[in-house]
Amino acid sequence: MDCIFCKIGEGSIPSKKVFENERILAFHDINPAAPVHVLIIPKKHIASLNDAEDGDWGTFGEIAGVAQKLARELGVADSGYRLVNNCGKDGGQEVFHIHFHLLGGAKLGPLFSRGS
Ligand code: 5GP
Ligand code: ZN
DSSP, rough: OOOHHHHHHHHHSSSEEEEEEESSSEEEOOSSSSSSSEEEEEESOOOOOOGGOGGGGGHHHHHHHHHHHHHTTTTTTTEEEEEEEEOOOHHTTOSSSSSEEEEESSSSOOOOOOOO
16 A cells, blocks of 8 residues: 555654554654644554544544653643644545644644634
8 A cells, every 4th residue: 555654654664753552653743833743643554534443443542642641751741732633635634544643832823713
């Protein structure tokens, strides 16, 4: 499968890893949008949240735990951070291997604007 995040998960494309176990990998985003910008992925190829199956929910809970641990380690737990999943075209998803952005280290802008 021609998936860039599967290749990062296998190690055939290099990344700056910050966490790894049998199921999950976290690494620095190549084009950071904030001082701390880490991507947390399941090693299993799941294209998007739309494609997750019943057996996958435990992995997403584990990803939330990894995000909590990394926020502490990267020094943003107290100042605050965002954990974001973009799903599909309108959600702004560009890489179709599900991933969660951990963003922090600066005051983040509003996620969306509302008309007045
Ligand atoms: P999306 O828009 O799909 O939610 O986010 C994809 C993210 O993957 C972007 O923030 C982009 O900078 C990051 N990205 C794309 N290709 C690579 C890569 O080869 N290595 C790393 N570390 N990040 C990547
Ligand atoms: Zn993949």
